[in-house]
Amino acid sequence: MDYETPQFFRVMQYAAGADRDVVDMVSGNPDWEPPEALREGLRDYADGDVSEFQYPPSVGLAELRTEIAERRGVDRSRVIVTNGAGEANHLATTGALEREGGGSELIMTDPVYPYYAGRANLLDADATYVPVDETGQLDPADVRAAASDETAAIVVNSPNNPTGAVYPPETVEALVAVAEDHDAVLVADEVYDHYDFTGAFESALAADSDHVVATNSFSKTLAVTGLRVGYAVFPPEDGPLGDLVERARTRHMIQNVTGSRPAQAAVLRALRETPPEYYERNRERLRERIDRFTDALDRAGAEYTTPGGSFYVMARFDGFPGTMENVERLIDEAGVAGMPGEAFGESRGDWIRFALVTPRVDEAAERLADYLG
Amino acid sequence: MDYETPQFFRVMQYAAGADRDVVDMVSGNPDWEPPEALREGLRDYADGDVSEFQYPPSVGLAELRTEIAERRGVDRSRVIVTNGAGEANHLATTGALEREGGGSELIMTDPVYPYYAGRANLLDADATYVPVDETGQLDPADVRAAASDETAAIVVNSPNNPTGAVYPPETVEALVAVAEDHDAVLVADEVYDHYDFTGAFESALAADSDHVVATNSFSKTLAVTGLRVGYAVFPPEDGPLGDLVERARTRHMIQNVTGSRPAQAAVLRALRETPPEYYERNRERLRERIDRFTDALDRAGAEYTTPGGSFYVMARFDGFPGTMENVERLIDEAGVAGMPGEAFGESRGDWIRFALVTPRVDEAAERLADYLG
Structure with a gap:
């Protein structure tokens, strides 16, 4: 499977070119407001001193790293601020x-988040895919069976994109x-940690x-996928895998020098001043959307997974597998754009992912419901 | 030589910890104002729509790529907007x-810009260093003598950091x-192209x-090293090296997903609205500083190169080679922080680089002049 050109773009282009109104349920961009403090942070930055x-600093603004380290309960030396979770995952892997x-x-x-698979291709790594069950849960015994001394990393994402599964702490x-x-x-890529509806999510930290390297970003948490502020928490420097953080600092410096400062300043401000209600409101909005959407899927006679977290519902329609061809038909004939399940691997070829x-x-x-019901 | 932890940070830390007032001439951060339109662009972005x-787009905002392509006289498909010139050089190399x-x-x-050497280390490439002459000029015959079918790339920087040399078009x-x-x-890394005092600079494009891959950024041009907006212009896709741009798009997507949007929006606004006087004023300021600084170097009895471009003057003081130890002495005893010449390679071990x-x-x-004169 060719993961090198994520199919997101193909589907979005097709939808944009369609000859009718289309509801975009393709990409994972929040449609709600970033916190007001984030906008304030950008305004203040714009008026700031020349310096x-x-x-x-290459590893990120010191105050932002401190804020992250305190929230995660780790020493600041373990935190590198990255250009989104994409770079955090790249450095860790x-x-x-x-x-x-x-x-x-x-x-x-x-199924796999396509960027992980694309990264394995780019880095010429041996890629092993462990299937999850119908609800998206991963059986650690399957991972243990696949693992060997040849295993460099196990890359997981919970709450999960695309399945919506939240792995329990035991997993x-x-x-x-x-x-x-x-x-x-x-x-452990935990970018959807603020969108856990089970109440059972626990960080791998x-x-x-x-x-463990835990990766995260503010893209989903603060509804700012375009700002590119993420981070990774590496193992302590004085431990057996202490070289990982040093290695990551070097690679980060060579490949990016450092991250974008206005974005970091704005995120810092938002972290400090955004009340818990902001996050709760966004979770609640998603919960309601999931209820309404899965009700309609019931009316359409579809099978689906009710997500425990993240932004996505995967659905399967009888006699209508999730191929690119059918996704295009759904755009043209029903006016709804989703992601073909085959974009995420072998096991979800029959499914379509809808971003809420x-x-x-x-x-x-x-x-x-009208078109497929 | 260990290029993996650029010595900039060591020197800056030492200077910050000194027990006296120190003039910082270490790093290449402009100390002048970014264009007003850049601040305006950030303010407008802060008030913008949620979307x-x-x-x-992963390759950068379409309008910014168009603006760059038109200025450089190339097809837009050849332009990728990057996280500063650092990422542009990384993708090209x-x-x-x-x-x-x-x-x-x-x-x-x-001498070499330390990030290039660090990148060669990181990528496990065979590194060959061709010495330049006393004025910083590179003799293409020396490069031809060094080159073979094993050569993947020739990485150059003009106007040059650290020597200040501007390579003539023939070179x-x-x-x-x-x-x-x-x-x-x-x-061809051309980040100092707006700081050419010779009038002879010509892009490798x-x-x-x-x-040819030409790399550039707005860090120096618009005095915004912290915004991280750069770009690379790759060979045309339909030419013999047409795969370079596709490869770079893939790597950029996998390692960074995309660049920071507020920074791109602000740079776009600045490019459109900043008058030529802004750039000329900054060049003029540097010209004056060079004159005054080299006058003092004359009084100190130092040898130096008068830069044709960029921000730097390299100087050599009799009996006072540019080691880290002497740089620390200069901080403590004269209150001036420069970069040790040895940070840039073998050939400039006697020199110290001063950023103006x-x-x-x-x-x-x-x-x-007082301390060494």
């Missing part, structure tokens, strides 16, 4: 692959144990293991 | 090294010919060769 327009005496295999899930702990037993790294980050969820649901 | 806070049947050698100059044309003759890529991006150039010059 604030110059390079921030390349670091794991470059360890001396380490393996060349990346274990991922099927994460068991995955940490697999990583430890094979001297590998568990890369809770395991307090030297074999549009105010037009009801309309889309009605259209699907 | 503007979401992912820009990795792309050259990954070409099928291509070489594994990078030819650079000595650049001859370097292009070497790249063409060995099926290699000339990576003028050669109209399929073997401080309003306190006169003061620093007096201190040097």
Whole structure:
């Protein structure tokens, strides 16, 4: 499978070129407001001193790193601010692959977030995909069966894109144990941590293991995918995998020098001043959308997974597999754009992923129920 | 030599910890105002629609790419907006090294901009350094003598950091010919193109060769090193090295997803609305600083190169070589912080680089003249 040109763009272009009104449920861009403090932070930055327009430290603004470290309960030296979670995952994965005496295999899930698979291709790593069950849950025993001393990293994402699964703490702990037993790294991408509807989500950092890198970003949390502020928390420098953070600092410096400062300043302001109600409101909005959308899927006679977290519902329609061709038909004939399941791997070829980050969820649901019901 | 932790940070930390007032002539951060339109662009962005806070296209905002393409006289498909010139150089260099049947050698100059050397280390490339002459000029015949079919890329920087040399068009044309003759890529980093005092600077794009990648950024041009907006212009897609741009798009997407949107929006606004006087004023300011600083170096009995471009003056003081130890002495005893020449390679070990991006150039010059004169 060719993960090198993510199909997001193909589908979005097709939808944009359609000869009718289309509800966009393709990409994971929040459609709600960023916090007011974030806009305030950008305005203040615009009026700031000349020196604030110059390079921030390569690892990120010190105050932002402190704020992150305190929230995550880790030493600041473990935190690198990155150009979104994309770069955080890149630094963590390349670091794991470059360890001396380490393996060349990346274990991922099927379905997989396409960027992970694309990264495995780019880095010429051996990619192993462990299928999840129908509800999106990953059985750590399957990961243990796949793992070996050739395993450099296990890359997981919970709350999950595309399945919406939230791995229970036992799963994460068991995955940490697999990583430890094979001297590998568990890369835990937790960008949807603020969109957990189960109340059971726990960060992989809770395991307090030297074999975990947790990655995250403010893209989804603060509804600012375009700002590109993320971070990774690496194992402590004085531990057995202490070289990972040093390696990541070097790569970050060579490939990006540093991240964008106005974005970092705005995120810092937002973290400090945004009340808990902001996050709760966005969760509640998604919960309501999920209810309404899955009701319509019931009317359409579809199978689907009710997400425990993240922004997505995967659905399967009888006799209408999730191929690119059918996704295009859905755009043209029903006016709803989703992502073909085949874009995420073998196991979800029959499914279509719908992103609930549009105010037009009801309309889309009605259209699907009418067209496929 | 260990280029992996650029010595900028060591020197800056030492200067910050000094027990006295120190004039910082270490890093290349402009100390003058960004254009007013850039601040305006950030303010407007802060007040923008929710959708503007979401992912820009991976290759950069379409309007910004159009603006760049028109200014450079190239097709827009050749332009990728990057996280500063750092990422542009990274994409160009990795792309050259990954070409099928291509070489594994990078030819650079000595002295070298430390990030290029650090990148060669990180990518495990064979690094060959071609010494420049006392004035900083590169003899293309030396590059031709060093080049072979193992050469993947020749990486140059003009106007140059650290020497201040501006390569004449004949040099650049001859370097292009070497790249063409060995099926290699000339990576021409032109971030100081707006700080040419010779009037003779010409972009490597003028050669109209399929073997050139020109990299650039707005960091120095618009005095915004912290915004991280740069770009690379790759060879045309339908030419013999047409795969470079596709490869770069993929790597950029995998490692960064996309760049920061407020920074791109602000740069676009600045490009459209900033009058030519802004750039001329900054050049003039630097010209004056160079005159005053080199006058003081004369009084100190130092040898130096008068820069044809960029922000830097390299100087050599009799019996006072540019080691880290002497740089620290200069901080403690004269109150002036420069960069040790040895940070840039073998050939400038005796020299110290002074960055003229401080309003306190006169003061620093007096201190040097007093201490070393």
